[in-house]
Amino acid sequence: MGKHIIEEASRCLQCKKPLCSKGCPISTPLNKVIALLLDGKMLEAGAMLFENNPLSVVCSMICPHENFCEGHCILGKKSSPVQTSDIENYISRYYLDQYKPEAEDNGNADKKIAVIGSGPAGITVAFILALNGYSVTLFESEERIGGVLQYGIPEFRLPKDLLEKLRKMLLQLNVKIRPNMMIGPVISLDDLLRDDYKAIFIGTGVWNPRPLRLTGETLGHVHYAINYLKNPDSYDVGKRVAVIGAGNVAMDVARTALRKGAQEVIVLYRRGKENMTATKYEYDYAKLDGVQFEFFRSPVRIVDEGVICQETRLETDDEGNSRMVTVEDSEKLYEADSVFIAVSQAPRSNLTGIEIGKTGLVITDELGRTNRENIFASGDVVTGAKTVVEAVSQSKKSAQAIMDYVSSLD
Template sequence: MPNMSNKKVEMPSQEPEIRATNFKEVALGYTKEMAQEEAARCLNCKKPRCVDGCPVNVPIPHFIQEVVNGDFEKAYEIITTENALPAICGRVCPQENQCEGKCIRGIKGESVAIGRLERFVADYHRDHGKPTETKIEKNGKKVAIVGSGPSGISCAGELAKRGYDVTVFEALHKTGGVLSYGIPEFRLPKDLVQAEIDGVADLGVKFETNVVVGRSITIDELQESGYDAVFVGAGAGLPRFQGIPGENLDGVYAANEFLTRVNLMKGYEFPKHPTPVKVADTVCVVGAGNVAMDAARTAKRLGAKNVYIVYRRSDAEIPARAEEVHHAKEEGIIFKLLTNPVAVHGDNGSVKALECVEMELGEPDASGRRRPIAKEGTNFTIDCGTVVIAIGQSPNPLIRQTTPGLDCQKWGGIIVEEETNHTSKEGVWAGGDVVTGAATVILAMGAGKKAAKAIDEKLSGE
């Protein structure tokens, strides 16, 4: 029978006071019974707007109906016709702004928990599914993928299914891109990331790590060595700083360095893993996006007693997902809103305090958000020993500096054709954060899929 409840089935999670002390996953997932109860809330709309809201066009009502029927393997098959990384997307996609944001049930209550159901199906398959052999006929064409993050993995998987010989070049020693180095273990377990990447490798995709394209080898050299197409999905790993005094003091981190030390290099298990991360009793995280929430919650788990989010706008303008903000507040993160840093003060070369000024909101700026304006005479300091700057990233300049004929934006993003993701350089496509700047996993995956389709059409002559 349909479940007409206006509320989602609640997902179990660790209690805040417990989870703030460990790196285990916060949300514990649905049981079979919970998943079927939630799936029964789907109205099976004739015109499913949820699919329109999904950047990779997963047939959402079809997989949900199979969950209702109890055929979780069939549900997995349906999802993976369009999405190669369902366990990841079920955890980190901003469903509230995409598929769930379009759900009809959300008009007079809460939308169907599409993300939680996707996660359940993927986890069930990983625990219970039987391996299947995929026989793919090769077409003799070679494609190079730069970067093993969401856009690169998505593009690689799509092309491998079409018979291409695909090699992914990853600059780091571990595949996964931002999925491995950027998102904490408590939000996205790394064994799960590896399992999904292994699924792409099972399609015949080859991975070469420790290859910095633009340094180890250039895009021109990839083309000269016989690759028929190149897709650039190198992400946005270059941190931005505010340019305030004291940002070079010991104890100031860029958020991606801080998170990489912890997530990829297991800094939370020092000295078992030899990557120390300096976390003082009081930590200030500058910014309020998802990366800032990840950094703040990580600092808490590393033993910081007081962790501040320092953000120059108000609560209404916080760009992070509502769920991440909610979890941060539950875990005791302190929000210093309408506050902007103006200097980092030090003692003997190390961070001692963060000087801030109070802000007020003026008229909307080009982004549509009200512009923050400093209030004169309101400077104050927060005594702290660690500062993490999480105000955004841009693409690393290495590829654009070593690739003649590749047109880029002033801020560094590669310019592509909207319909195909082809760049100004013949035979080179690009997508994900290296084009848009830091965005979401699923949007990067959508760009990878779009580029794969365009590459296939070009190389197959269709």
């Protein structure tokens, strides 16, 4: 592993205007990190990554690198890009094992901040605030921290021991963690403010599956993808599985089902391969695992035997406008013992007292400020499902806005 890392790092051209950093949503200074690594300054390289992105080790494994850093590497134009993801992972893992976090002693210890949700957004804000000396309490509705990282991404894509390391680091920074505590049904936002939390951050993600409203959706062999990924072992999916949808969550469900004993998994998607929201990387690995794909197939109803789909096609009118239409008399049954619906998620509707949009997303400004001056939010609960690195990038801005607000109270 080490030899491969050095070889890849040595390929870096050390561009004066690195396109890899420009292509990264959080502007990771990869050329500087690589220079430190090659100079034997591994801990400095790790510190640079962590300070820029507390979830660097996670992003190195699950980012769509082909769209971000590696997709912008100048070497990729004529040959293969520098495998910056491997380099970032190697350094970040090493740093995580060595790092002993210490909070700044700057007079903020008596200022309590509530962080609701311990997914990518919540963990990012908790780290930044705790490192800056604030007293942070992290409220998590499940038993373990991580949010989508823990309950929405399979082990084969993201080893959960990394999340345990992050949890221990938070505890070292005196972050208090309240698991199995969903804010809303029992404790409200106003209850937190009553108990002298100076500010509240909401990073609760998107956990309510969007239904298709199809006939047959309530049948016993039909499941929602995001629920399945929380604990696949509690499901008996049978031999044949159909997955409706073609995003990264659909790919995770399809690949997990094969690993849990399904013999045949088929993904049904109403558009073409080029319209998939799943990354090419996830699609390629799903194909490698044996997942089958049927494109231009729109589900019309679910029956005990599986999913009935109609064929679709793209039509373009004289003005160049395209629309998807169904082909008459093209219904076909795709037999399945289990059917998974993976068409997107929305936030839970458990929080009151802040402005919520029609889609259920929390409304904020560009810094994550809600309509109440002491309540902030970012991540998927604001933007809808995005990448982890995008959630981290936005949450860094929110963490700074929280610190600026609390400082203004003095």
